[in-house]
Amino acid sequence: MDDLIAEVDRKCDTAHRPGGQEQPDRLALLTVAAQLAGQLQELADDLVEDYVEHCRMHGNSWTDIGTALGVTRQAVQQRFRAPHKRYSPEAMTDDLRRAMIHVKQAAVRHSNNYIGTEHLLWGLTAEDNSAPRLLRAAGVSPDTVHRSVGSRLCMGASQAAERIAWTPYSRRAIDIAEARSRRNGSDHIRCDDLLIGLAEIGRGVAADVLTEAGFDPAALGPTPDGA
Numbered sequence: 001m002d003d004l005i006a007e008v009d010r011k012c013d014t015a016h017r018p019g020g021q022e023q024p025d026r027l028a029l030l031t032v033a034a035q036l037a038g039q040l041q042e043l044a045d046d047l048v049e050d051y052v053e054h055c056r057m058h059g060n061s062w063t064d065i066g067t068a069l070g071v072t073r074q075a076v077q078q079r080f081r082a083p084h085k086r087y088s089p090e091a092m093t094d095d096l097r098r099a100m101i102h103v104k105q106a107a108v109r110h111s112n113n114y115i116g117t118e119h120l121l122w123g124l125t126a127e128d129n130s131a132p133r134l135l136r137a138a139g140v141s142p143d144t145v146h147r148s149v150g151s152r153l154c155m156g157a158s159q160a161a162e163r164i165a166w167t168p169y170s171r172r173a174i175d176i177a178e179a180r181s182r183r184n185g186s187d188h189i190r191c192d193d194l195l196i197g198l199a200e201i202g203r204g205v206a207a208d209v210l211t212e213a214g215f216d217p218a219a220l221g222p223t224p225d226g227a
Contacts, residue, residue, distance in 0.1 A: 008033045046203070049168050052080045091178070093188045095129035102126035111156040115166045117173060117198050117206035121149045124191050124198075131191035140215045149209045169204040173197035196220075 012025075012032040048069075055065050066076040089097050103123030107115055124131040125146035132142035166174075174189065176197035181189045196217045198206040 004036065008036060011036070043203075046168055049080060052076070091187075091189055093130075093190050096189055096191050096194065099123045099126065099129060099131070099191055099194075106153060110153050112154075113156065113165070115170050117167070117169050117201070117204035118149050118152050118209075120170055120173065120194065121198055121206035121209060122146065122153065124195055125149070129191040131195040134192040134195055134220070135213075135215060138215055138220060140210075140213045145209060145213050145215075148213065149206065152205050152209070167204075169201055173201055173204075173206075176200055 008029055012028050052065055055068075061073075062077050063073045065080075066073045069076055089100075092100070100123060103115060103119045106119045106122050107113075112119070125135070125142045135142045135145060174194060174197060177189045177193035180193045180196060181187075184193075195210075198204070199210045199215055199217045201207050
């Protein structure tokens with residue numbers, strides 16, 4: 001709690017009134033505290049959702065999951081069983097479809113029964129397409145990113161490649177990518193759209209690798225041509 005209070009004070013530029021007055025601006029502090037609490041709640045929800053998804057992929061029933069969370073089977077299904085949008089190859093450019101082949105190969109090769117942001121970034125940088133071109137335009141080496149994210153792919157124990165499912169962060173990244181492609185007037189998601197989606201999430205292995213490499217989507221100019 002002390003660390004959170006200190007973070008509120010650090011983020012609130014108007015926490016202390018100018019002129020050396022003793023009383024801080026408590027409403028300003030409350031506003032920042034509420035914003036921070038919302039971010040923590042979103043992160044907590046993502047954490048639970050991620051583990052629920054992994055439990056389902058490993059064969060745990062909704063009843064078991066509900067018991068672990070202290071709620072009924074119906075309650076946990078209502079919260080976590082919302083159907084997730086499936087993206088067909090027709091919604092992607094040819095380059096992105098080829099990248100997705102590398103994505104699944106990486107998961108299968110490492111015996112992972114999920115598609116994480118690390119698999120997506122590895123697939124996007126496996127060959128030349130609009131994602132590596134965007135990285136180079138931003139002054140970032142695609143080869144360095146590919147090696148870095150490849151070193152973070154961990155071996156699992158799954159033998160059920162057909163049950164591979166996308167993690168919540170991965171689904172969020174492609175949702176961002178689809179929205180970006182539509183804003184640009186396209187019906188197809190490009191590799192660079194998904195790259196920016198991975199970066200804009202701000203969490204996950206891919207976002208960490210891109211941040212460490214110095215890739216900042218907010219600082220980008222026009223997207224390089226060629227999908």
